[in-house]
Amino acid sequence: MPGTHIRPFLPALQRLRCSSAKMPIPPAIFTPDISTPSDSPYPSPLRQTLGQTAQYIRTSTPPPLIAPEPKVPPPTTVVEASKRLAAWTAVDRHVLPEYKVIGIGSGSTVPYVVERIEQQGRERNKDRVFIPTSFQSKELIVSHGLLLGDVDQYPVIDVTIDGADEVDETLNCIKGGGACHLREKVLAEAADTFIVVADYRKDSDVLGKNFKQGVPIEVAQFAYAKVLQNVHLIGSPEARLRMAKAKAGPVVTDNGNFVIDAPFPEEMMREPYTLLTRLKMLTGVVEVGLFCHMAKAAYFGNQDGSVTVKWHDGRIESVDSGSSLVPKPAHKVALQESTVAEP
Numbered sequence: 001m002p003g004t005h006i007r008p009f010l011p012a013l014q015r016l017r018c019s020s021a022k023m024p025i026p027p028a029i030f031t032p033d034i035s036t037p038s039d040s041p042y043p044s045p046l047r048q049t050l051g052q053t054a055q056y057i058r059t060s061t062p063p064p065l066i067a068p069e070p071k072v073p074p075p076t077t078v079v080e081a082s083k084r085l086a087a088w089t090a091v092d093r094h095v096l097p098e099y100k101v102i103g104i105g106s107g108s109t110v111p112y113v114v115e116r117i118e119q120q121g122r123e124r125n126k127d128r129v130f131i132p133t134s135f136q137s138k139e140l141i142v143s144h145g146l147l148l149g150d151v152d153q154y155p156v157i158d159v160t161i162d163g164a165d166e167v168d169e170t171l172n173c174i175k176g177g178g179a180c181h182l183r184e185k186v187l188a189e190a191a192d193t194f195i196v197v198a199d200y201r202k203d204s205d206v207l208g209k210n211f212k213q214g215v216p217i218e219v220a221q222f223a224y225a226k227v228l229q230n231v232h233l234i235g236s237p238e239a240r241l242r243m244a245k246a247k248a249g250p251v252v253t254d255n256g257n258f259v260i261d262a263p264f265p266e267e268m269m270r271e272p273y274t275l276l277t278r279l280k281m282l283t284g285v286v287e288v289g290l291f292c293h294m295a296k297a298a299y300f301g302n303q304d305g306s307v308t309v310k311w312h313d314g315r316i317e318s319v320d321s322g323s324s325l326v327p328k329p330a331h332k333v334a335l336q337e338s339t340v341a342e343p
C-alpha cells in the first residue's frame with residue numbers, strides 16, 4: 001500500500017505540519033512513486049541470430065547499416081601486400097563452401113583473411129559461424145557482418161586460419177606476439193585443419209632466428225615472479241615480463257593474465273616440443289606460444305608476388321599470383337584460383 005513505509009514517521013510529520021503551516025511538504029514523501037515503469041528505461045536491443053538479418057525492435061525505420069569503406073585498408077607496403085597475398089591464397093584453398101564453422105586468428109595478417117572470406121559472398125557465409133581468438137578478431141568478424149560464435153558452443157571447427165611470428169621448417173611456430181596465443185592454440189587444436197598465413201619474413205629454419213623477443217608465455221598474474229624465476233633457471237636468463245606501451249604496468253591478456261617473453265639459446269629452440277613441455281610443466285603457466293605439430297600448411301607471401309606453401313609432410317609448393325607486389329588497388333592483386341588439392 002502506497003505510503004505504508006512512512007507510517008512510523010506520521011506523528012512527527014503531522015507535528016511538523018501543525019507547527020509550520022507554511023512549510024510545504026513535498027508530495028513524494030506521502031506518495032512516493034516506486035512502481036516499475038511500463039516502458040523500459042534502457043534502449044531496445046538489436047538482435048541478430050543465425051540465418052536472420054538484424055531485427056529492430058520498436059523502431060519504425062531501421063537505421064541504415066552503412067559499413068565504413070574499406071573495412072581493411074589496401075596494403076601500402078610490400079610486406080602488407082605479401083600478408084594479403086598469403087591470406088587470400090589460403091582462404092581460397094581452405095575455406096571451402098561446405099565448411100560451416102571457421103576459426104579466425106589474430107594479428108596483422110588476419111584482417112586480410114576476413115576480408116577474403118567476406119568476398120566469398122553473403123550466400124556462402126549466411127549459414128556459417130566464425131569463432132574468434134581475441135577481442136581483435138571478434139571485432140573483425142562483427143564489422144564484416146559475419147556471424148559470431150564461441151568455441152564453447154562449437155568445439156569442433158572445420159578450419160582455423162591464423163598468423164604467426166615465426167615458422168620453422170617443420171611448421172612449428174612461435175605465436176603470441178600479440179598475447180593471443182592461449183585462445184589461438186585452443187582454436188588450432190579444435191580445428192580439423194589449422195593453416196598459418198604470414199609474410200616472407202616469418203619463414204625460418206630455426207625458431208628464434210628472426211623473432212628475437214622470445215617465446216611468449218601466458219602466466220597467472222599472482223604467479224608471474226615465481227614462473228619468471230623458473231624460466232630463468234630453465235635457460236632464459238633474459239626472460240622478462242611484457243610491459244604495456246600505452247598503459248603503466250604489464251600487458252594483460254584477453255584472459256586477464258600476464259605474459260613473459262623468454263628468449264632461449266638456439267640449441268634449445270631446435271627442440272621446440274621439448275621446450276614446450278618443460279615450460280608447460282611450470283606451475284602458474286597458462287599457455288606457451290610454441291605451436292608444435294599443429295599446422296597442416298603455412299602460406300608465406302613473397303616480395304615477387306608468389307606464395308610459398310609449406311606442407312606438414314615436407315612438400316614445398318610455389319603459387320604464382322601473376323603480379324608483382326608493388327601495392328596496387330585490390331582488384332589488381334586478385335589471385336589465381338588454386339588448382340592444387342589438399343593432400
Ligand SMILES: O=C[C@H](O)[C@H](O)[C@H](O)COP(=O)(O)O
Nearest residue numbers: 107108163176177178179180
Ligand atoms: O598473439 C598474436 C598472434 O599469435 C599473431 O598471430 C602473431 O603475433 C602474428 O601476428 P602478425 O600477423 O601481426 O605478424
